[in-house]
Amino acid sequence: MSVRSGVPVTRGNQLNVAVVGAGYVGLVTSACLAELGHRVICLEIDRDRLNELQSGRLPIYEPSLEDLVLGNVESGRLSFAGDYAEALAHAAFAFICVPTPPLDNGHADTRHVITAARGAVEHGAIGLTVVIKSTVPVGTGDHIAHLAVYRARADVCVVSNPEFLRQGTAVRDFFQPDRIVIGTKDHEAGRGVAELYSGVSAPVVETSRRSAEMAKYASNALLATRISFMNEIAALCDATGANVDEVARIVGMDERIGPHFLRAGLGWGGSCFPKDVLALASMAALHGRRAPILDAVMATNDGQREVALQRILDAVAGIDDPRVTLLGLAFKPDTDDLRGSPAIDIIGRLSTHGIDVRAHDPVTIPNAARLLPGIGYRTDAYEAVEGADVVLLATEWDEYLHLDWRRIRAAMRGDTVIDGRNVLNEAHLRRLGFRYVAFGRGGQDWHELVEMDEHRTTSQRGRRPGRNAANRVPVADSAA
Ligand code: UDX
Numbered sequence: 001m002s003v004r005s006g007v008p009v010t011r012g013n014q015l016n017v018a019v020v021g022a023g024y025v026g027l028v029t030s031a032c033l034a035e036l037g038h039r040v041i042c043l044e045i046d047r048d049r050l051n052e053l054q055s056g057r058l059p060i061y062e063p064s065l066e067d068l069v070l071g072n073v074e075s076g077r078l079s080f081a082g083d084y085a086e087a088l089a090h091a092a093f094a095f096i097c098v099p100t101p102p103l104d105n106g107h108a109d110t111r112h113v114i115t116a117a118r119g120a121v122e123h124g125a126i127g128l129t130v131v132i133k134s135t136v137p138v139g140t141g142d143h144i145a146h147l148a149v150y151r152a153r154a155d156v157c158v159v160s161n162p163e164f165l166r167q168g169t170a171v172r173d174f175f176q177p178d179r180i181v182i183g184t185k186d187h188e189a190g191r192g193v194a195e196l197y198s199g200v201s202a203p204v205v206e207t208s209r210r211s212a213e214m215a216k217y218a219s220n221a222l223l224a225t226r227i228s229f230m231n232e233i234a235a236l237c238d239a240t241g242a243n244v245d246e247v248a249r250i251v252g253m254d255e256r257i258g259p260h261f262l263r264a265g266l267g268w269g270g271s272c273f274p275k276d277v278l279a280l281a282s283m284a285a286l287h288g289r290r291a292p293i294l295d296a297v298m299a300t301n302d303g304q305r306e307v308a309l310q311r312i313l314d315a316v317a318g319i320d321d322p323r324v325t326l327l328g329l330a331f332k333p334d335t336d337d338l339r340g341s342p343a344i345d346i347i348g349r350l351s352t353h354g355i356d357v358r359a360h361d362p363v364t365i366p367n368a369a370r371l372l373p374g375i376g377y378r379t380d381a382y383e384a385v386e387g388a389d390v391v392l393l394a395t396e397w398d399e400y401l402h403l404d405w406r407r408i409r410a411a412m413r414g415d416t417v418i419d420g421r422n423v424l425n426e427a428h429l430r431r432l433g434f435r436y437v438a439f440g441r442g443g444q445d446w447h448e449l450v451e452m453d454e455h456r457t458t459s460q461r462g463r464r465p466g467r468n469a470a471n472r473v474p475v476a477d478s479a480a
Pocket of ligand 1: 163165167168220223227261263265267268269270271331
């Protein structure tokens with residue numbers, strides 16, 4: 001038993017593993033398999049990235065991953081290589097962890113996966129098991145299996161083993177997964193892959209390659225659906241005076257529903273949800289099926305960004321040379337990833353309206369500056385809000401939950417705070433004189449009506465007036 005980064009691990013038999021791709025999934029998979037005791041060679045064909053890794057630098061930010069990579073490199077269980085022959089020479093397993101970006105028509109581009117699988121088949125030893133971690137359209141595993149047979153490698157087994165790693169908690173997700181999915185009808189090959197995870201305690205689900213591939217898409221699409229659904233409810237809450245945080249809490253207490261992925265706000269982004277929901281909808285079209293739910297889920301998500309833009313435009317209407325500050329650029333906290341980030345999208349939309357934008361993010365400013373030059377980036381949140389007419393909280397970094405809003409109020413020119421993640425303490429901000437705007441927390445007009453109503457009721461009862469109905473039930477994730 002070893003413990004690193006708070007992750008308890010029991011080491012089993014040492015097996016030789018090649019991991020193709022040192023991107024986000026490949027690096028996490030390599031480091032975690034090495035931590036489980038296996039001898040792992042991670043193959044990266046991008047020379048710059050490989051050099052970086054070989055000199056001990058990580059190209060991505062992921063909590064506790066650096067320790068895990070460096071520790072396993074030091075122990076000799078993890079190394080990096082630049083070609084298939086070296087990485088595959090002794091490998092019993094080849095994990096395919098390369099990206100499947102969207103094509104213009106929305107389909108997942110599987111070219112990298114096919115190239116990687118071909119490389120593995122060509123250089124792998126007899127009895128190699130190709131394990132597909134990349135998210136691929138249903139049937140890709142079967143296609144690769146045919147490809148191996150075509151190349152006279154009928155000894156190669158292909159297993160679908162989708163990843164469910166969330167950025168920011170990927171290492172924990174690897175060691176404490178809800179399930180390990182093994183997609184193959186070759187029981188022997190499936191047992192071999194399951195054995196690689198023998199230090200991890202989780203239910204192992206054996207299924208067909210196709211069901212495993214579909215399960216990955218269905219999981220991400222359902223999570224995105226929950227969020228879009230709650231965003232639709234949030235809009236109704238704004239229209240009717242209900243509070244979506246409280247609604248989500250009540251709804252989530254139903255065991256059949258559960259509390260996760262019900263947070264309303266700017267909507268979902270990232271490297272997976274947007275491409276996977278789109279790829280699933282495209283897969284449906286390819287098979288002559290309609291996918292109206294998926295279409296609506298994407299449209300609602302896009303609509304959240306437009307709502308945020310409109311709220312900003314309303315707040316700066318009539319102001320000369322308006323300035324807007326975004327707090328947070330990453331698509332979610334604890335990652336430096338900007339892919340699919342609502343913040344980046346909103347900045348793009350603001351720029352077309354000629355609005356001066358400033359932005360702060362605790363880790364991802366260098367990436368953002370490359371992607372969107374011309375924005376006033378600040379490494380200090382208080383500096384970023386100076387002279388702002390509107391502040392939009394776009395990513396719920398922990399740092400933002402502990403800001404001194406009195407100081408921010410004094411630094412801003414205007415008074416509007418748009419809480420894009422429903423995480424700020426509304427009552428506190430209102431007391432400080434902010435015009436607080438959120439997603440489904442009742443809306444400005446309703447807030448005032450509820451307050452007046454409350455005032456009337458409490459005065460009649462002779463109790464201390466001024467308590468705000470919205471604050472009676474504390475919202476778990478509010479922060480000052
Ligand atoms: C996702 C899946 O969760 C993971 O299993 C898969 O393997 C990769 O894709 P990730 O993209 O890292 O992981 O982020 P996740 O934590 O799932 O969040 C996705 C997006 O949804 C983020 O933009 C987040 O801000 C948003 N979100 C999440 C909400 O808007 N509301 C919620 O309640 C939860």
